[in-house]
Amino acid sequence: MPADGRVARGDATRRVVLRRAVDVASVDGLEGLSLGRLATELELSKSGVFALFGSKEELQLATVEAALEIFRSYVVTPAAAVAPGLPRLRAICENWLDYSEKRVFPGGCFFFNVGAEVDARPGRVHDAVAAASGSFASFIRETAVEAVSLGHLDADAEVLAFELHALGRAANADAVLNGGTHPYALARRAIGARLS
């Protein structure tokens, strides 16, 4: 039933397209993603790429999904393997800063860029991005709640989670916009002060 056949080939192409799509979208946004551009860069036909997803919106949704998978594998999954409470909270922050600084996506955090792009526009893409972003925010918040209830920290967990998320995103924004790594140092100092 596996066998390198049609379905395998199709999925492989889809994966290739999506890997390029997330990179393009992290720099030029989901609107900057164009079928023609993807097809040219990957040496495929535009209609072939189109047929693979059915519409531009479906391609955008699949791109968000693919980015989410990459994001999870770099940030969430490794952190979830760390001891709950404060250690996990530290891991989340450190993994996230690394994920941004190492430019897993060439334009910095995918969800930061795409989130700012679609935030004020309704639609399925907006909802998908909001859901992804919200689920990560929840992960931070729940970990913060755990850290407080385990006695690792004394703080308002919800505010703390908001602060940590804010510091990471600001570091990403400043570093991508202006270059350099100083914003990450600032964020690490601020996060360290909050988590001690």
Place this chain on the structure above:
Amino acid sequence: MPADGRVARGDATRRVVLRRAVDVASVDGLEGLSLGRLATELELSKSGVFALFGSKEELQLATVEAALEIFRSYVVTPAAAVAPGLPRLRAICENWLDYSEKRVFPGGCFFFNVGAEVDARPGRVHDAVAAASGSFASFIRETAVEAVSLGHLDADAEVLAFELHALGRAANADAVLNGGTHPYALARRAIGARLS
């Protein structure tokens, strides 16, 4: 020498176009700004709008400039009139949160959205946005330094300024993406804790 003439008329049209342009760009980005769309919505001819600015890039630069003027008049100028140090720092934060929450631009903070759009793309527009963003960051930082040197606060001024800026932007991002005003409440709590 003034007299409502050709130049006055041209400037008036430019102002009308730019007022619309900043609103459009705050939602759809500087790339989503199109000559044709502006012309249609304002009942002007596309070539007329084009001639007013000379190129799309010039229109984008003028739009950034116009947004900066509005931003300054809402956030920076009123805060600069407040006593230096901690009072001014509080005024900056409160003015900024108000500016975002009141939707002076329909898509939330203009520079947040546009900054995320152009952050990873080189060019004159990127530089203009980075300069505007950097000048506001400097304003916060210098005010924080003053607050510390006046003995109003005991903190690392640079880190503090980074934190305050981060909290505001995160509130804007979350509120625009998900709706509601809870993010602003969280930011106010966090900022209050930092400035006491």
Place this chain on the structure above:
DNA sequence: AAACTATACGAACGATCGTGCTACCTTTGG
């Protein structure tokens, strides 16, 4: 009054956009 400049328009350009249709090939399921 003449020469010049800027606003504004309409029409057209080449390019690119997303999408549809047709056809060909290979794989898959009955």
Place this chain on the structure above:
DNA sequence: CCAAAGGTAGCACGATCGTTCGTATAGTTT
């Protein structure tokens, strides 16, 4: 073994993009 299905390409469509050109109009300068 044959028919159905899915991947892929080619071609064309209407729309929109930024830009150019020519021109009419009206304010400015000399």
